[in-house]
Amino acid sequence: MLIRIEGSDLPGRRAGAEADLLRLRNVHVGMQRKAEVVDRIPADAVEAAWQVEITSREVDGLLDVGGPWVHGRVGARFLYLSWGAVTDGRFEMFRRAKLMFGDIPTELLRAGHERTGVLVGRLRLTGADGGPLCARVRPPAISWTLR
Numbered sequence: 001m002l003i004r005i006e007g008s009d010l011p012g013r014r015a016g017a018e019a020d021l022l023r024l025r026n027v028h029v030g031m032q033r034k035a036e037v038v039d040r041i042p043a044d045a046v047e048a049a050w051q052v053e054i055t056s057r058e059v060d061g062l063l064d065v066g067g068p069w070v071h072g073r074v075g076a077r078f079l080y081l082s083w084g085a086v087t088d089g090r091f092e093m094f095r096r097a098k099l100m101f102g103d104i105p106t107e108l109l110r111a112g113h114e115r116t117g118v119l120v121g122r123l124r125l126t127g128a129d130g131g132p133l134c135a136r137v138r139p140p141a142i143s144w145t146l147r
Contacts (some may be wrong), residue, residue: 004062012043025085032080056113083132
């Protein structure tokens with residue numbers, strides 16, 4: 001199953017002290033694969049996008065997902081978008097956002113499993129506090145479509 005995450009409104013593009021601090025600290029956001037954060041994008045980029053392939057299978061009539069991008073236990077699987085400061089090439093994570101598979105409409109998840117198209121999640125990457133989006137991201141803060 002192919003999943004594409006498209007982020008807009010990154011927090012480092014805004015005016016103000018929070019955005020200045022994000023740029024000064026060289027903050028990036030990336031997808032977490034196992035314990036490593038990859039495909040990092042600066043917090044002041046115009047937009048961010050990641051595409052990953054995950055495994056999916058039927059278990060007793062229900063879909064389960066897996067692979068190195070997927071975290072959590074059966075029935076509570078999710079993807080991580082992880083925020084961190086990059087210093088001397090080292091990524092020091094300080095915040096994460098969870099994108100829950102359980103929040104994806106069943107018909108879209110099943111279409112992705114059947115490879116009818118790419119499952120696309122769209123979200124703003126600035127949280128309510130004006131900083132990097134974190135915690136569980138639930139609809140309508142994320143919208144899912146099939147492309």
